[in-house]
Amino acid sequence: xxxxxxxxxxxxxxxxxxxxxxxxxxxxxxxxxxxxxxxxxxxxxxxxxxxxxxxxxxxxxxxxxxxxxxxxxxxxxxxxxxxxxxxxxxxxxxxxxxxxxxxxxxxxxxxxxxxxxxxxxxxxxxxxxxxxxxxxxxxxxxxxxxxxxxxxxxxxxxxxxxxxxxxxxxxxxxxxxxxxxxxxxxxxxxxxxxxxxxxxxxxxxxxxxxxxxxxxxxxxxxxxxxxxxxxxxxxxxxxxxxxxxxxxxxxxxxxxxxxxxxxxxxxxxxxxxxxxxxxxxxxxxxxxxxxxxxxxxxxxxxxxxxxxxxxxxxxxxxxxxxxxxxxxxxxxxxxxxxxxxxxxxxxxxxxxxxxxxxxxxxxxxxxxxxxxxxxxxxxxxxxxxxxxxxxxxxxx
Numbered sequence: 001x002x003x004x005x006x007x008x009x010x011x012x013x014x015x016x017x018x019x020x021x022x023x024x025x026x027x028x029x030x031x032x033x034x035x036x037x038x039x040x041x042x043x044x045x046x047x048x049x050x051x052x053x054x055x056x057x058x059x060x061x062x063x064x065x066x067x068x069x070x071x072x073x074x075x076x077x078x079x080x081x082x083x084x085x086x087x088x089x090x091x092x093x094x095x096x097x098x099x100x101x102x103x104x105x106x107x108x109x110x111x112x113x114x115x116x117x118x119x120x121x122x123x124x125x126x127x128x129x130x131x132x133x134x135x136x137x138x139x140x141x142x143x144x145x146x147x148x149x150x151x152x153x154x155x156x157x158x159x160x161x162x163x164x165x166x167x168x169x170x171x172x173x174x175x176x177x178x179x180x181x182x183x184x185x186x187x188x189x190x191x192x193x194x195x196x197x198x199x200x201x202x203x204x205x206x207x208x209x210x211x212x213x214x215x216x217x218x219x220x221x222x223x224x225x226x227x228x229x230x231x232x233x234x235x236x237x238x239x240x241x242x243x244x245x246x247x248x249x250x251x252x253x254x255x256x257x258x259x260x261x262x263x264x265x266x267x268x269x270x271x272x273x274x275x276x277x278x279x280x281x282x283x284x285x286x287x288x289x290x291x292x293x294x295x296x297x298x299x300x301x302x303x304x305x306x307x308x309x310x311x312x313x314x315x316x317x318x319x320x321x322x323x324x325x326x327x328x329x330x331x332x333x334x335x336x337x338x339x340x341x342x343x344x345x346x347x348x349x350x351x352x353x354x355x356x357x358x359x360x361x362x363x364x365x366x367x368x369x370x371x372x373x374x375x376x377x378x379x380x381x382x383x384x385x386x387x388x389x390x391x392x393x394x395x396x
Contacts, residue, residue, distance in 0.1 A: 027063040031087065031097045032056045036117075036148045041135035045266045046122060046231060048135055053118045054145065055083055056153070057096055059104065059111035071156045071378035072113045072149060073371075074141070074185070076166030076173050079125040079194075079254060080242055083118045092363035099367050109375035115149055117141065119170070122235035124242055124253055127261035128173030129297065133272045134261055141173075142181045159186035160316070163374045167191040167362070172298055178315055179308045187317035187377045189370050195320075195334035196299030201276075201291075203330070209284050212277035215256075216284075222270025230270030247327060262297030263290055301341045309345055317377045318342070318349035321365060326357035 034054045041050040059070065077083055087096050096114060103109040119126045121134060130136040150157050164185040166174035171193030178188035202208070218237070222230045234256075241253040259273035266272050274290040296303070305312065312318060322335040332353070339351045352369055354361055 027060050029060045029097055029101050030058045030062070032058065034152075036145060038135075038140040038144050040130075040139035040144055041137070044131075044135035045133045045264075045272050046135075046260075048121055050135075052140070053083070054148075055087065055096075055116040056149070057100055057114040057116070058153070059100070059113065061111060062113075062154070067154065069154045069156045069161070070111060070113045071161040071163070072115060072153075073374055073378070074115045074117070074145070074162065074164045074174075076117065076128060076141070076164070076170030077119050077125075078166065078168030078170045078192075079127075079257065081125075081167070081170070082120055083116050086116060091359065092361070094363035094366055099363075099371065103367060103371055103375075108372050110379045112375060112378060113149070113153060113155060115145070117145055121257075122231075123238050123257040123260055125169050125257055125261075127169055127258060127297065128177060129261045131261045131264045132266045133264040137261075138177060138180070142177055142184050146184055159183060159314075161186070161378065163187045163189065163317075163378055165189040165191065165370060165374060166193075169194050175318075175320075176304075178318075179304065179311055182311040182314040185315075187315055187374065189317065189319040189321065189374055191321045191365065191370060192323055192331060193320065193335065194298050194331065195301065195338045196295065197301075197330065197334050197337035198295075198299065200299070200330045200334065201294060209277060212275055212284060215271065215273075215275055216277065216279060219268055219271040219273075219275065223268065225270055227269060234270055251328075258297065259294065263293035301338050305341050305345045305347065309347060312342070312347045316380070317373070318347065319352060319370075319373065320349065321352040321354065321369060323355070323357045323361065324353050325355055 032055070034056060036052050036054050038050045038052050041048055041052065061068070062070065075086070077086065085091055086094065089095050096116065100109070100114065104111065119128065119137065123134070126134050126137040128137045128141055130138045146162070149155060155161065159182060162185050164174045164178050165171070165188065171190035172195055174188050175190045175193055178185040222233050225233060238253045238256060241249040244250065256271070256273065259275065263274045264272060265274040268274075274287070274293065276287055276291045276294060277284045278287050279285075320335045320339055322332050324332050326332065335351070339349065342349045354365060
């Protein structure tokens, strides 16, 4: 047989052999694309759909007939992250299904379901908070999505069987949701979370009078447009900045999306945000309550830890994993600051600093740290689950 003939034969045989091996090992993993009804997202100013796409990874043994239940990891995308970048190899070749299968084969993780919700909006993201402008994303993720997954799949239906994680704004969203809902999620892993230390918005110029004057001008101009055209103007403005190669323009888009999520004002047509400044007869005047809303959404960690300290102590894992070499210096500074606040309050947690920025070692950190550590924590809960009367088999 010629070389080309042998090569063709191998191309035909290898998938068959792989399929037989997968069947012998209990079946194939699956990545299912679903649509979930999300009543909490109805009636938002931006007109976002209340039917949301969700990807669900099911491990190889899920297709077996027995009534085995599986722990679940909910992974929240970051700001301006489409879900396909976690499945299509855009980040150092990371593909969720292939990574999970390989880690399982190598014995580095044990079987679990992974749920990957979309959070894409015309503004780039949602920050997983409740907002009349973008919808009630905290309620959707922590209640409606969890209820849907529990009712459609064989899951471990208690906090010990659920973890939540995410990257950048998804990382901070995961930390806040776990902190606020320890009755839903039992552990959290925040990958490069956006955590603000005091004063960082002023230092970055995001709340400066010059920036406020420019944004107030846009708000005033867009308020004269019909609702639909005003929303389109905002969408095009942000999409242009998200598509720019200039980092400062990305930060402008981030700031406006953060305002829509954390300092919303649905009465402001076109730019439905309560900005940190307002115009008065004497010129621009600082709006302390609006500044506090911006600051407290991803900041205010001393107050958060005081308020939610008992909840944080209930979590089996609180992990802050962040890159130390990034052009946005306040990202690692924020993680170190929050770690210090947690330590001062006696809250057990793990910090995992890594060389590099928030993207250049994504695959290594997912496969080498996040997935193995979450798997270890979820599968350490067998005693709790058995005592709760749930049929649960961790497998080998």
